[in-house]
Amino acid sequence: MKSDKLQNPLLFDLVDERADYQNKVALKRITFKIRQGEKIALMDPSGAGKTTLLRLLYERSQLPLNGYQNVLNEVAYVDQHYALVSQLSVLHNVYMGRLDRNSTFFNLRNLIRPQKTVLTEIELILTDLNMEQQINQTTGTLSGGQKQRTAIARAMYKGGNLLLADEPISSIDVQQAGAILDLLCQNAETIVMSLHNVDFAMKYAQRIIGLRQGEILFDQPTSHVTLTMLDTLYNP
Amino acid sequence: MLRTSLIFVVIALLSLPFADLEITTSHPWTELGQIALGAIQPDLSALWQLKTALLNTVVFAFCGTSIGVVLGAGLAFGFSWAPIRLFCVFIRSIHEIFWAFLFLNIVGLNPICGVLSIAIPYAGIFAKVYAEIVQESDKQPLVGIPTGTGVISRFIYGGHL
DSSP states (O other): OHHHHHHSOEEEEEEEEEEEETTEEEEEEEEEEEETTOEEEEEOSSSTHHHHHHHHHHHHHHSTTOSOTTTOSOEEEEOTTOOOOTTSBHHHHHHGGGGGGSOHHHHHHHHHSOOHHHHHHHHHHHHHTTOGGGTTSBGGGSOHHHHHHHHHHHHHHHOOSEEEEESTTTTSOHHHHHHHHHHHHHHOSEEEEEOSOHHHHHHHOSEEEEEETTEEEEEEEGGGOOHHHHHHHHOO | OHHHHHHHHHHHHHHGGGSOOOOOOSOHHHHHHHHHHHHHSOOGGGHHHHHHHHHHHHHHHHHHHHHHHHHHHHHHHTTTSHHHHHHHHHHHSSOHHHHHHHHHHHHOSSHHHHHHHHHHHHHHHHHHHHHHHHHHSOOGGGGGSOTTOOHHHHHHHHSOO
């Protein structure tokens, strides 16, 4: 298992990284590698470290010469605050995930009158997320959980081989959250997501990175994560 | 303060005999009388002529403002660039009527003069208003827009450049 993982191409190789968030040091001495196919949960009970780390990974993946271009064709990002345009419908918000793939003319036409091909594809995704009823509703009128599912739908519509998700199920009730994490794991080959819920992290991730005060406390395969480790993370 | 004012009054009185003053209206009271009479007995048949004037006003305003909207929207895109911002300050700080006086000398008394003198200051006003709407709108959705997206697509969906 371990040797198999080592053969997968490297997506990120962070060495002693630091990053600031709102002029405060949010991350320091961050060193880890991410390989293709890994499902990683970030756990950070203390604060902004996980968001900063996910943003850092996203920015790195968008650099034109990041060295991983051959492996990393598309990266989808699920924002903690959903990052939706509240005046536009669910359909248009989801469509935004693929704005770069079509011409400006097509995008404009789709804004005025949604195109059939777009509609069928987005409807499928929304049905999976139990959101097909809200397809034409503006996102400003949705509940928190519905907004979050719209943000997830946009990431799924964008596709690609890496998904970065910041608290993707924070507003979704426990019954639905499992199904949504199942969907995400099927859709994206490599996932880095921050989670609050320990049970979900243990179930869906193969590797857990525990962050505390902007530093890595532990970085272990899920099977090696013990209750003592989690306890030091949550109750220092 | 009082002394300074008095000095000015004295200077004014001393200059009065040398001033080139001339009243050209021969019968000022007749003129005023006609105005007063008109207020009591308005000539209602003249109202009909006002129709064309009213229509002209609306048409000029409509054309001028429409052109202003289009030009202003264009200028709003470059509003973050200081020369464009200063240009907008310049054109909107001159009142329509003064633009009209300027254009009167260039194009003469015709519709182009009227429409341009409305369109130009309003272009400056709309540019500022549009640029501020864009500035104040939520920047967060930009996270959801893929990096390679064209400027126009990004603007129509995300509301930002």
